[in-house]
Amino acid sequence: MKKLSKKLAAPVLIGALTVGGVAQAADVVIGVPNWPSVAVTAEVLKVVLEDNYGLEVELQNGTNPVVFEAMDSGSMHVHPEVWLPNQSNLNNTYVKEKGTVSMNPNGIPAFQGMCVTKGTAERTGIKALAELTDPDMAKHFDSNGDGLGEIWIGASGWASTNVEKVRAKSYGYDATMDLKEMDETLALAEVDAAVAKGADIVFFCYTPHHMFALHELVVLEEPAYDAAKWNVIQPTDDPDWLAKSDAAVAWDLAYLHIHYATALKDSSPEAAALLNNVKLDTDTVSGMTYALVVEKQDPAEFAKKWVAENGSIVDGWLQ
Numbered sequence: 001m002k003k004l005s006k007k008l009a010a011p012v013l014i015g016a017l018t019v020g021g022v023a024q025a026a027d028v029v030i031g032v033p034n035w036p037s038v039a040v041t042a043e044v045l046k047v048v049l050e051d052n053y054g055l056e057v058e059l060q061n062g063t064n065p066v067v068f069e070a071m072d073s074g075s076m077h078v079h080p081e082v083w084l085p086n087q088s089n090l091n092n093t094y095v096k097e098k099g100t101v102s103m104n105p106n107g108i109p110a111f112q113g114m115c116v117t118k119g120t121a122e123r124t125g126i127k128a129l130a131e132l133t134d135p136d137m138a139k140h141f142d143s144n145g146d147g148l149g150e151i152w153i154g155a156s157g158w159a160s161t162n163v164e165k166v167r168a169k170s171y172g173y174d175a176t177m178d179l180k181e182m183d184e185t186l187a188l189a190e191v192d193a194a195v196a197k198g199a200d201i202v203f204f205c206y207t208p209h210h211m212f213a214l215h216e217l218v219v220l221e222e223p224a225y226d227a228a229k230w231n232v233i234q235p236t237d238d239p240d241w242l243a244k245s246d247a248a249v250a251w252d253l254a255y256l257h258i259h260y261a262t263a264l265k266d267s268s269p270e271a272a273a274l275l276n277n278v279k280l281d282t283d284t285v286s287g288m289t290y291a292l293v294v295e296k297q298d299p300a301e302f303a304k305k306w307v308a309e310n311g312s313i314v315d316g317w318l319q
Contacts (some may be wrong), residue, residue: 005164007109008189013107014210018149025147027057027271028049028056028057028077029057030058030078030080031061031079032059032061033064033067034063034156034158035207036184036209037156039082039292040291041285042057042059044303045057045080045240047307052318055268064087064157064159068090068101072100074263078275079101079258082256083255083256084165084254084256084302086159094299100262103259103261104258108256108281109281110254110255112160112204114151116201116202116218117195117217117218120157124137124140124200124218126140128221129222130173131220132171132173132177132202138173138176140199141200141202148176149177149202151177151178151180151204153165153181154242162234163247166232166245167248169226169242170246188211188293190203208256208284209289210293224225224249227252230252232245232247258278277316277318277319288306
């Protein structure tokens with residue numbers, strides 16, 4: 001098909017081609033934060049955009065704020081998986097207020113909470129998240145003997161990690177548990193090791209994700225989500241965000257949405273239409289992440305195979 005024209009607001013030098021000494025920017029730059037499902041969705045979008053519209057598409061790593069700022073300036077064009085309400089502050093600023101970013105309306109439902117392995121639940125008797133405030137319960141999760149249990153609350157740069165700091169403070173287990181921020185790959189390797197050794201472990205869990213296919217997990221019980229009791233401020237909005245926030249209830253159901261630079265509607269209207277039409281579900285995305293993380297399939301090759309085998313789904317996006 002005919003290659004779409006480029007009208008980028010700012011030059012992008014990621015994987016740029018040099019023609020006559022001048023750097024040629026990619027037609028579409030997709031931002032990729034650091035979790036598995038966003039990475040695999042990015043690869044699929046890359047294949048579909050290149051195969052159907054002849055566009056040159058590049059992938060670039062970046063945190064959520066960086067990707068939104070880049071979509072605003074024109075140096076990136078797509079965020080494949082924005083979690084709402086996690087990134088509501090960014091969505092409010094760039095979609096609702098400035099209008100420089102647009103949101104695909106087809107959200108994927110997503111769960112967020114805290115989990116233990118089935119073995120952990122059986123050995124410790126833990127059922128509810130609030131039980132971690134009990135020092136006797138917390139000691140089951142103290143692997144280094146410092147008197148505090150350990151709980152993985154997410155990776156640095158995730159909006160959910162900040163929310164989990166708020167929740168730990170609100171419930172009170174920030175006084176009994178060491179709140180660990182670390183890369184998800186390392187955290188899930190610790191889960192694997194704990195299962196293999198019969199050790200107790202508690203950690204942030206969410207769907208869509210392959211972790212539920214790997215291990216028998218138990219979601220810790222919490223009071224139901226109550227909007228009146230959920231007051232979460234992100235550090236980008238207030239330097240005193242943690243002290244001013246409170247959330248001693250379960251997460252509300254989240255939705256994952258593709259976001260894209262509004263300018264694409266003019267520079268690459270077919271690409272913008274595609275990005276607005278993409279629709280996936282929780283099981284599909286979980287299966288994708290399983291293929292990459294557990295089966296160790298090459299991301300680019302997997303994406304090509306998935307697109308080829310799911311032509312009817314992709315055709316629906318292209319209408």
